[in-house]
Amino acid sequence: MAQIFARLLRREFRFLHKPLNFASRLFLLAAAVAIAASFFFPLWQMHLVAPQYSDGLDLYIFSYKIQGGGLNGQHLVEINNLNHYIGMKPIQQADFLEMRWMPFVFGLIILLILRSIVFGEMSNVVDLFALYTYFGIFSIGSFWYRLYEYGHNLDPTAPMRIQPFTPLLIGVKQIANFRESSFPQTGAYLLFLSVLLILLAGWWSRKEKAA
Amino acid sequence: MKTSYNRLLALALGFAAATTFTGCGKQSGTTQADRTENALSSYVAPGEKDEYYLFYSGGHSGQVFVAGIPSMRHIVTIPVFAPYPASGYGFDEESKKMMGDFTWGDVHHPGLSQTKSKYDGRWLFVNDNANNRIARIDLSDFKTRQILGPIPNSIGNHGSSFITENSEYILCATRFSTPLPKGRVADPKDYEKEFSGMVSGIKVDPQTGEMSVGWQILTPPFDWDLGSTGKGPSSGWAFWTSYNTEMAHETLEVNSSQKDRDLAAVVNWRAAEKAVADGLATLMDGVPIIDPAKVPGVLYFLAIGKSPHGMDVDPTGKWVVAGGKLQPSTTVINFEKLQAAINGKTFEGDMRGVPIIKYDAVVEGEVPVGLGPLHTQYDGKGFAYTSMFIDSNITKWKMPPWSDEEKKDLNKVVLDKMPTHFSTGHLVVAGSDTVEPYGKWCVAMNKLSAGRHINVGPSQPESSQLIDISGDKMKMVAEAFTEPEPHFAQILKVSEIEPKEVLAKADNKNPNAVWDKESTGVTRTGNQVVAKVTAIRSRFNPDRIEAQVGDELTVHVTNIEQTRDMIHGFGVIEQNVNVVMDPGETKTFKIKLTKAGVFPFYCTNFCSALHQEMQGYLVVRNAGDAPPAPGAAPGASLQR
Numbered sequence: 001m002a003q004i005f006a007r008l009l010r011r012e013f014r015f016l017h018k019p020l021n022f023a024s025r026l027f028l029l030a031a032a033v034a035i036a037a038s039f040f041f042p043l044w045q046m047h048l049v050a051p052q053y054s055d056g057l058d059l060y061i062f063s064y065k066i067q068g069g070g071l072n073g074q075h076l077v078e079i080n081n082l083n084h085y086i087g088m089k090p091i092q093q094a095d096f097l098e099m100r101w102m103p104f105v106f107g108l109i110i111l112l113i114l115r116s117i118v119f120g121e122m123s124n125v126v127d128l129f130a131l132y133t134y135f136g137i138f139s140i141g142s143f144w145y146r147l148y149e150y151g152h153n154l155d156p157t158a159p160m161r162i163q164p165f166t167p168l169l170i171g172v173k174q175i176a177n178f179r180e181s182s183f184p185q186t187g188a189y190l191l192f193l194s195v196l197l198i199l200l201a202g203w204w205s206r207k208e209k210a211a
Numbered sequence: 212m213k214t215s216y217n218r219l220l221a222l223a224l225g226f227a228a229a230t231t232f233t234g235c236g237k238q239s240g241t242t243q244a245d246r247t248e249n250a251l252s253s254y255v256a257p258g259e260k261d262e263y264y265l266f267y268s269g270g271h272s273g274q275v276f277v278a279g280i281p282s283m284r285h286i287v288t289i290p291v292f293a294p295y296p297a298s299g300y301g302f303d304e305e306s307k308k309m310m311g312d313f314t315w316g317d318v319h320h321p322g323l324s325q326t327k328s329k330y331d332g333r334w335l336f337v338n339d340n341a342n343n344r345i346a347r348i349d350l351s352d353f354k355t356r357q358i359l360g361p362i363p364n365s366i367g368n369h370g371s372s373f374i375t376e377n378s379e380y381i382l383c384a385t386r387f388s389t390p391l392p393k394g395r396v397a398d399p400k401d402y403e404k405e406f407s408g409m410v411s412g413i414k415v416d417p418q419t420g421e422m423s424v425g426w427q428i429l430t431p432p433f434d435w436d437l438g439s440t441g442k443g444p445s446s447g448w449a450f451w452t453s454y455n456t457e458m459a460h461e462t463l464e465v466n467s468s469q470k471d472r473d474l475a476a477v478v479n480w481r482a483a484e485k486a487v488a489d490g491l492a493t494l495m496d497g498v499p500i501i502d503p504a505k506v507p508g509v510l511y512f513l514a515i516g517k518s519p520h521g522m523d524v525d526p527t528g529k530w531v532v533a534g535g536k537l538q539p540s541t542t543v544i545n546f547e548k549l550q551a552a553i554n555g556k557t558f559e560g561d562m563r564g565v566p567i568i569k570y571d572a573v574v575e576g577e578v579p580v581g582l583g584p585l586h587t588q589y590d591g592k593g594f595a596y597t598s599m600f601i602d603s604n605i606t607k608w609k610m611p612p613w614s615d616e617e618k619k620d621l622n623k624v625v626l627d628k629m630p631t632h633f634s635t636g637h638l639v640v641a642g643s644d645t646v647e648p649y650g651k652w653c654v655a656m657n658k659l660s661a662g663r664h665i666n667v668g669p670s671q672p673e674s675s676q677l678i679d680i681s682g683d684k685m686k687m688v689a690e691a692f693t694e695p696e697p698h699f700a701q702i703l704k705v706s707e708i709e710p711k712e713v714l715a716k717a718d719n720k721n722p723n724a725v726w727d728k729e730s731t732g733v734t735r736t737g738n739q740v741v742a743k744v745t746a747i748r749s750r751f752n753p754d755r756i757e758a759q760v761g762d763e764l765t766v767h768v769t770n771i772e773q774t775r776d777m778i779h780g781f782g783v784i785e786q787n788v789n790v791v792m793d794p795g796e797t798k799t800f801k802i803k804l805t806k807a808g809v810f811p812f813y814c815t816n817f818c819s820a821l822h823q824e825m826q827g828y829l830v831v832r833n834a835g836d837a838p839p840a841p842g843a844a845p846g847a848s849l850q851r
Binding site for chain 2 (some may be wrong): 071072074077078082085159
């Protein structure tokens, strides 16, 4: 029993010390580029359409900022103006703590990827994947919690009283006269892509011989 | 010949009156297929937009009306010379100051600003016949930005607003005459000797559009009528018709219609500008005045028949067409011949030292268009369209050059007539006064609607008819009714301008604008109480204003919305105040508080579901009454 266990461990140990071939390192580099590029695109878009707003109101969520659609980001002001009727807290960037540390974490991950390319060992890829997945799931959870907070922390003296709700994370939903659609955008797709690239990097070197 | 014309005319006048007042207005001969085709060509489906703006003068309403073509729907009114509570115009300090002591005007001829004789989409200028003024509307937001006047040394700014080819000047001529300088009294029986008319060059700042009086040309006391400015070969010139060359001062209907011809003015405005620069003018009431008898080359006369109205330069700048209301033809003047006659001094006498150009030397022909030709417009394809006031139609005819055969019988160049309902005064062809008319559409502005519309009692609107001029035969496709009273209009392609729909916070330079609750409030200095208020869906901050009898209250309200069509009003009950703020705009009004009481104020321009709730109180206490306890102003639970 102990022998089998030790063998497994040794195999595992060997696997973790497999070197990364050139293709894997290229995949890692591509992942780093994808993460860096995601900075320039919105991660998420919430699009609200009502009869009075037939062109829709847009909220774009970047890793480091919230941007309203329209001239000078006017849609965010407009959404807050409308939300005050149901007593929702104004959505403002200052309240999103994660927007301060997210760019830092992305930077850190890019550094770790570069490190993996230089060190070129399977264990680096495993570390990366674990850390990155954890970070991703945490971020989405935190984002969902924000939405929950906004929809449940309603001022009881507001002119309109509505059932507390959680704005949709992904999908389409009718809220009063608004049809809300919320979907990931280019930035998020780039991040998904970077996860995929990290997995590919590991996969491509799975048959390499341990040093 | 002339007498037989006149007999014919008298008959026709009687006939026109008869048809008008029996109200035989049905358009006959339209088949169902015609109707369908016409309907579709003017139909703008819900959610779709018109292709052209139609800027109507609002006549004695003092305003400008904006309609869409081809739908002919009235879309908005731009208040200019008269208060307009619907947009709060004439109640706030800025517009009150612009309007001065006047609360009405008589808007006649709108003119779009031009660059290289094409519309540049910057400004619309309109004249006030009643109080000698001229106003500039900014097309970046469709708002009146300046009212200039009363223009000194002139009375009755009717022959206006004619824009020179690069908007250097707006040229104006007086319909009335008065003893000068203004304020001097002379008996109207000494009209001929004591009264004077005036042509004015209103200078336009090329950057800001700011207008100022540049110079004036003294004229005999004729009644100057409609004019136009030159372009191309006639660049630097301007033309006006006149009536009352007889210089009658009473019963003008008869006494000003005695001569078979009236003198038109041919003005070299560049020469006028140069004469002033050369110091050849004398100052009167602060304006350089040119005496055309002493400064040759500025003004010429041309005798054209009879009681003419329009004097319109065509898009090539080669031809000028005058319409004689009491002569059954339009007179086509060849500008090259006119220039040659001036250079060769081919004159047939003078009037008060101003040469009268020899008529036969410059006229290309008299086109027998019909009775009562008033105003001519062009499609840029070599065709002219003249409104017939008496015949009540639009007549399409071919511009020169004419063949020898056509010249022998000018009836041959008259191509088509479209009956109008009724008595068309002005007409407008899209872009006619530019070098590149859009053509396509013509709008007939009729003086009498006489039963064309559903019965609205004795106070009746005017009628406007949309005519498709793109084919050989004119087609009438739509009809609209407007409030009194469009005189002339301008048509601008919608795609040529992009007015802003929201005043961006950064562009609001009003020093009294406030944008957040913390900056709002009421302050007092002596008996001056100043309130700075924000308006947003659906509240005013503050919503209580405290003052005392004897105070002068100044309220600055800023609409802090930045959303299209989120307009708020501020009306104060029993205080005769209503201002309306567009998104991002600050308006200021003042009230002298003379009576104690609690006066509600409220949002007058419907804004939101809780618009009715958007209200507050102006508390006016008797002096000496206990002031309100500090902090009594009601707090809002939601911090906005």
